[in-house]
Amino acid sequence: MARPREFDIDEAIEKAVEVFWAKGYDGAALPDLLDGMGIARGSLYKAFGDKKKLFLRVLKHYDEVAVAGAVDLLTDRQEPDGGKRIARLFDSIIEAVRNGDRRGCLMCNAAAGPASEDPDIGKVVSSMLARMTGAFAAALRDSEHGQQLASEARKAEAESLTASYVGLRVLAKAGASIDRLRAAASAAAARAVTVPAQT
Amino acid sequence: MARPREFDIDEAIEKAVEVFWAKGYDGAALPDLLDGMGIARGSLYKAFGDKKKLFLRVLKHYDEVAVAGAVDLLTDRQEPDGGKRIARLFDSIIEAVRNGDRRGCLMCNAAAGPASEDPDIGKVVSSMLARMTGAFAAALRDSEHGQQLASEARKAEAESLTASYVGLRVLAKAGASIDRLRAAASAAAARAVTVPAQT
DNA sequence: TGGGTTTGGGACCAAAAAGTCAATAATTCA
């Protein structure tokens, strides 16, 4: 029915992810997006409505790819030790930085930016963060340390690991040296294999 | 010499802090700043040069007040237990949120935003973060847990606590519930009074 | 009192922002 779209919507979203990731929500101007996505102004507005709706699609895509990747890593029982899964996730952050990626995490950047004050965007960001926390909790259930914790304490630990994750990615973006990031990451991950003192 | 300035520079900066804190660097438009600071366009440019230079002054002020406050809390030996000092800092974050403050932390927001890619701004943000890490390290030296750590491991722990701090403030800004924040904060602070397993 | 100097205020500017639209092109279906 009628003229078919000449570009692939998902491909365009993927490219938009890159632009928003590199420049932030406010910082990504329409021409940036247009160039990055390889489409014209009118096409963008026809296909996505407006900049904010496009950003919501971008966040959804990031959720389905990047966040889902982290969640998979944390919940994949092929590695039976949840502590090791957590350590692996933190390692992957360092690895990204070592490969020159200083963009941080789109979700984290959005959370810290003014965009998160928008109700629609805030809701999506919150739900992604909650998914991360759920995955950390699942990993903890399979970890030496986590198994010694009561359900409440384990949830708290999962929240704290989420905070560490977010903080680490922000520090990476802020230009912290690899050494400092590695130190922070390993100390954070150590919690998953560390036993609290019996005071 | 000539006409004196009619407004107080420091007061104006303090008000600018509020605006940048509330709206972010990109989000704070000139009229926002002008309204918030109660001065006219010409005065702002005459006194501060341009928006970026004003932001650098704002960051410096934030460093001298907010960051210095956190550093003081972490290094004040009136409370001899560094672990308790760390716990107190994390508590203060929760307290701020409980009082309705969801702005997060100006330094953290700047770190996660595109502003941090500017060399001048990035440098200032990095140095503030480094100051936080130094203060965490000092607190750890006075804590049960930290004293059991080698110097290297303690530095790593301090980096990790900085990440937790940043993450926590970002999560607060992203709208995480008080309960979740409290859980994350207490689990993070627990590290300062927790002993690693002797594996 | 008056010259020199700096500030205050706001009109003004060019560039850039997001978003609209009408003309054209590509497709399906009858």
Place this chain on the structure above:
DNA sequence: TGAATTATTGACTTTTTGGTCCCAAACCCA
């Protein structure tokens, strides 16, 4: 083939952006 429908394009509009500039006002010093 032609009517209907939808996509593409880029020029256009409106608003807002950060920044400049000029004139009047306020101060110091002689």
